[in-house]
Amino acid sequence: MTVEAVADTVPTRLVPGPGGGGPAPTRTVVAYGFWIFLLSDIIMFSGLFAAYAVLSGNTAGGPTGRELFNLHSVFIETACLLFSSYTCGLGALSGERQQRDRFYVFAAFTFALGAAFLFIEVSEFAGMVSKGAGPSRSAFLSAFFTLVGMHGAHVTSGLLWLVYLVAQVATKGLRPHVLRRLLCFSLFWHALDIVWVGVMTLVYLMGAR
Amino acid sequence: MDGADRPLDERTPGVEQNESRADYRSYTAGLGLAILLTIASFVVSQTSLLWPPGIPVGLIVLAFAQIGVHLVFFLHLGTGPDNTNNVLALAFGLLIVFLVITGSIWIMANLSTNMMPMSGSMPR
Numbered sequence: 001m002t003v004e005a006v007a008d009t010v011p012t013r014l015v016p017g018p019g020g021g022g023p024a025p026t027r028t029v030v031a032y033g034f035w036i037f038l039l040s041d042i043i044m045f046s047g048l049f050a051a052y053a054v055l056s057g058n059t060a061g062g063p064t065g066r067e068l069f070n071l072h073s074v075f076i077e078t079a080c081l082l083f084s085s086y087t088c089g090l091g092a093l094s095g096e097r098q099q100r101d102r103f104y105v106f107a108a109f110t111f112a113l114g115a116a117f118l119f120i121e122v123s124e125f126a127g128m129v130s131k132g133a134g135p136s137r138s139a140f141l142s143a144f145f146t147l148v149g150m151h152g153a154h155v156t157s158g159l160l161w162l163v164y165l166v167a168q169v170a171t172k173g174l175r176p177h178v179l180r181r182l183l184c185f186s187l188f189w190h191a192l193d194i195v196w197v198g199v200m201t202l203v204y205l206m207g208a209r
Numbered sequence: 210m211d212g213a214d215r216p217l218d219e220r221t222p223g224v225e226q227n228e229s230r231a232d233y234r235s236y237t238a239g240l241g242l243a244i245l246l247t248i249a250s251f252v253v254s255q256t257s258l259l260w261p262p263g264i265p266v267g268l269i270v271l272a273f274a275q276i277g278v279h280l281v282f283f284l285h286l287g288t289g290p291d292n293t294n295n296v297l298a299l300a301f302g303l304l305i306v307f308l309v310i311t312g313s314i315w316i317m318a319n320l321s322t323n324m325m326p327m328s329g330s331m332p333r
Contacts, residue, residue, distance in 0.1 A: 028291050035295050039302035046306040050313035075251055082243055089236045089283055190283040194276050200247075201272040205254035206265055 027180060034184045038191045041154075045195050048150055049202060052143040056207065060138035065207030068133055070124070074204045077120050078196065081155075084113030085193040092186040098174050107166050110189070114159050121152050144203065151199055154192050161185055239282025246275040 056065070091106030125145070128134065135145035165185055168178050250271045253264060280286045286295055 024291060032294055032298075036298055039298055042302060043305050043309065046309045050310045053310065053314050054317040071251065071255070075247075078247055082240065082247065085279075085283060086236055086240045089239075090233060093233065093236070187284060190279060193283070194279050197272050197275050197279070201250060201268050205250055205268050209254060209264065 026176075027183065030180045031183055031187065034187055038187060042191065042195065045147075045150070045198075048143075048147040049198060052147045052203065055139040055143040056203075058139040060140075062138040062141065063131070063133045065140070065144075065203070066209070068128055068131075069204050069208040071204065071208055073120050073124060074200060077117050078200055080113045080117040080120070081193050081196050084110045084117070085190055087113065088186050088189045092182050095169070095174050095179055095182045100169065100174060103169060103174070104166065107162060111159060111162055114155055114162070114189075118152060118155055118159070121148070121155075125149070148199060148203065151192065151195055154195075158185070158189055158192060161188070235282055235285075239278055242278045242282070243275055246271055246278065250275075 087106045087109040091103050091110060094100075094102035094106060125148075128141075133141055135142050162185065165178075165182060168181065172178050250268055253259065253267050253271065259267070280299075286292060286299065288296075
């Protein structure tokens, strides 16, 4: 057998097996692991949604959602969160394309819109508590503050995470492991927007009718 | 991603692939659809043109549509081969969410209809 013939029999490409072609890249594996975490977080939220759905009628003679909710501010909150989700996605995309300046601009928009959402929510909570409609007033309000407050706490931690990520991009640059953290953050932020769609529909739109 | 098309030395774990099926257009399309669905939800909840008992059902349908838009355009959940695990995990998560929410509402509604009628004599 000549050398050329032997070289012809050596496979230059792997044949994919039943697993679909060997180990997946780290990016896919990291995103999968974080996706599992996000799903467990959404399952935690489903418990709070169930509690709210069960308790939403038990106002104990106190104010109902119809009297408390202001749909104008809810609409602005929704818009803030939706646009911040959009700029977050664009920021992650510019990061992957190594466009550092664009990433900073989009991260600043994401932070500003998230902070605006949080500001409106906190002032709404403060207004309700000052009207005597705090979490201790009725089972409905306990469930409301737990569900919406838990979402707000997630947004707060997301904002802190975003600051931390921008600092990492500034010091380390858009290196692969920083980009993977950026991918996880954008998944987290989009998942928060998905939870907000549920909050907006179940709590505010159905509660204000 | 199709493993067979990559050369041998790029097939080890830890190799970076910064490819993304996403682009600006897909995010913008998602944003446009999400805005439309959000406005539709607010309009449906406030309108007096629709049969009132049907409105909650309509709102739930709109919410599911918007969640689908977010999953596809923002989270890029698709039918690609590297997405199979993500979609399966999502399906399992949805099953659990469905069981928790409908189970709670069902059980608590049963309990509440079987409760003794309460007069205002309960200590507050």
